[in-house]
Amino acid sequence: MxxxxxxxxxxxxxxxxxxxxxxxxxxxxxxxxxxxxxxxxxxxxxxxxxxxxxxxxxxxxxxxxxxxxxxxxxxxxxxxxxxxxxxxxxxxxxxxxxxxxxxxxxxxxxxxxxxxxxxxxxxxxxxxxxxxxxxxxxxxxxxxxxxxxxxxxxxxxxxxxxxxxxxxxxxxxxxxxxxxxxxxxxVPLAPLASDPHALSAFAVALSREFADARSLVVLAGPDIHRRGIERDVAELAELPGISIASQSGSKAILDESHPSSLGTYLGATTRNAESRARVDDAEHLVMIGTAFSDFTTGFFTHGYDPASAVELALDHARIGHAVYPGVRLDDAVRALRHAAELAPLQVGPVIEPVAAASRVTVEGDSALAHDSFWPEIQDWLEPDTTIAAEAGTAFYGVLDLDLPERSDLMGQPIWSSIGFTLPAIFGAMLARPDRRPVLFIGDGSAQLTIQELGHLYAYGRNPVVFLLDNDGYTVERKIQSPDARYQDIVRWNWDLVPAAFGADDISVLSASTSAELQTALSRARAADRGAFIRVVLPKYDAPRLLEVLARGISEVNKH
The missing domain is CATH 3.40.50.970 (Thiamin diphosphate (ThDP)-binding fold, Pyr/PP domains)
Structure with missing residues (x-):
């Protein structure tokens, strides 16, 4: 220029x-x-x-x-x-x-x-x-x-x-x-600053609120990512007496092996009952950058009262019914840390983790199903991975996994527009070249945005795509009319698709049995240019969380 x-x-x-x-x-x-x-x-x-x-x-x-x-x-x-x-x-x-x-x-x-x-x-x-x-x-x-x-x-x-x-x-x-x-x-551009008077009043009120607190439970939401303050939240986890649960849009915001991690909170569908109870029964609950909707609360089966919690939002803070407009999320988290350091917090009992995806004993030539597929993925995932999971079987399968260190899950739990993740992980791959991109997407969703597959492989960040081939819209089948014609899609020859979009030098693999999946995962791990794995799954099969989600949607749709 x-x-x-x-x-x-x-x-x-x-x-x-x-x-x-x-x-x-x-x-x-x-x-x-x-x-x-x-x-x-x-x-x-x-x-x-x-x-x-x-x-x-x-x-x-x-x-x-x-x-x-x-x-x-x-x-x-x-x-x-x-x-x-x-x-x-x-x-x-x-x-x-x-x-x-x-x-x-x-x-x-x-x-x-x-x-x-x-x-x-x-x-x-x-x-x-x-x-x-x-x-x-x-x-x-x-x-x-x-x-x-x-x-x-x-x-x-x-x-x-x-x-x-x-x-x-x-x-x-x-x-x-x-x-x-x-x-x-x-003159550099910067986001709007906090109102200094509101921030000062909030900090004083927060210290007063936690003056006698023995423990704090944090429910961490996706807006933490939007502000780039993941490290600030991780530093909170190092203080005694603080436990952190994440929402589905911010899974693994704290490494899930951390002793302060409560895992992913999804109301009644939370995998660990003790973690759920810790959030729902918290004496002091702090919601940081959270999103409140049907899909983030297990269809409103949450047991906590948002109105009585402390809320730190992008542009305001709230303690019960007292609202502090103009307090930015970054500053509010720093005020929270200061208040927590002054409070008489005590180390509480560490929650025993619940196994992520229970391994099912199957013969090598047994047909794959979700209960045998996801445990293999749990063992295969490595640190430093950006994982994208499409709305439906993919997202709700990944949510039940424990993600490795320095890894993120990218999904779209609020808007839930199918086809989002394939182009989105391409963008994420360019933004974070230090992480290997791994995509899980259903066959129906992939047909909406498959054109971006060529770009994903052409830019050379060694991506792995798992195409979950279950012959149509499984999530919709679970909600209503499973055999209706509108649940079907045109069958594609997925093994030929990568080459058709210019990716003719990657590993194209298929797996319909446990043995084939283990071979495909081994080859994908060693691939130099990336891999495309078609995983054949039963038409009517779904992960645990999706079964629960579909029942919730079905009940709501009846009213």
Missing amino acids: TITDGFVSVGQYLATRLLQLGVRHVFGLPGDFNLNLLDEMATVEGIEWVGSSNELNAAYSADGYARVGRCAGALVTTFGVGELSALNGIAGSFAEHVPVIHIGGLPARASMDSSAPLHHTLLDGDYGHFVRMFREVTVADAIIDEATAAGEIDRLLVAMISASKPVYLGVPLDVAKAPVSARSLD
Whole structure:
């Protein structure tokens, strides 16, 4: 990038700001209305363009990139057709508090001002349709011009990282090349700071709340990841008298072998009854960055009262009914640690762990089922792994595992859009190249976003994909009408799929028996370029947690 007389182009300014936030990959597709923008962004060293197979996949990849990269995600689409293809992915980021900037390349200002009947429009002269649609699933939006570009870009990015939610930026074709002052680039962007008076009052009240506390139980949620404060939470676990349970969207936020870990809390479906009781009966419960929904509470079978707990949220804190607006999550966790250090906490009994996936004795030629598949995976997983598990049999199978050290589980328990994880783990792989990506995805879900498989292998981070081939939508079969025609999918020849998408140099393996699975796992561990393993499972079989989940959904749907 060349700065001429203190000026850069709008595209260069935007790319530089993204770099300053830690974003080094931008996903998307080219279109005639964003080509100027892409050309300008390409002149900024350090930003890498990653072409996606479609805009929905680009949105999912940007989401996955932001979830594990402790920064943000970015995607660029073209006006109208490209933007709307990405809308579902942006809505998922909004629902699950993931900071993503969606940059739309728009027609030139003259065309929009004159209501020109251009392609990609609805031919009614209204160029505001699509930004109004995005207004429902973003925290801020702007269509910029030359005079406002720098300030509006900064405003949107600060809103994105402060709220940890998506924003929409529309860049007209001619504005992308317009010069703006580079002076602001010397001032780093930062999320909004805590209100100092509210933070001080909260810290005093928190110390008073825990003045006689003998123990604290923390329920850790996914917003801890959004703020990148996993280490702060891990340091809490080193204090005496503190136990930490995680929600499904933040599984293994504390290494599950840690003596302070209570594992994953899912209401009545929690694997360890003693862990569940420790949360539900806690004298002092602290909810840090939690998400409250049907899927995170075991269909509202939780036994704790959220209203009486201490809550540390992204932009406020609460002690019972007293709310402290403007207290940011980062500062609230530090205040919690200070209060805990002053409290008379005592080391309590360590909960005995419950075996993750009970091993079933089977003959080598026995057909695979979920109760024999997941114990093999438990033994195969290694430290330093990013695991993505698709909504359905995959996610609820992995939730019952104990993840190895320095590993994360990435899923989408709130939005639960099938097909999310394949593009998302591609984004996560680029954000965290120090971890091996491992994906578990069902055959029905994979058919939605399979186009991104080629990119996953082409970028060479040695990924392993487990394609759970169970002949259709097993989760829906468990909920209702298991033999209905709408539960079926077209059968694909999965062994040929990787090569069809350009991955003809990876290990393609199949396993329908225990012996075949053990062979496939051994070969996948040693693979140099990655592996694709088709795992044949019974149509009507499901992991323990999915059986419980499906019964819960079925009961709710009856009312």
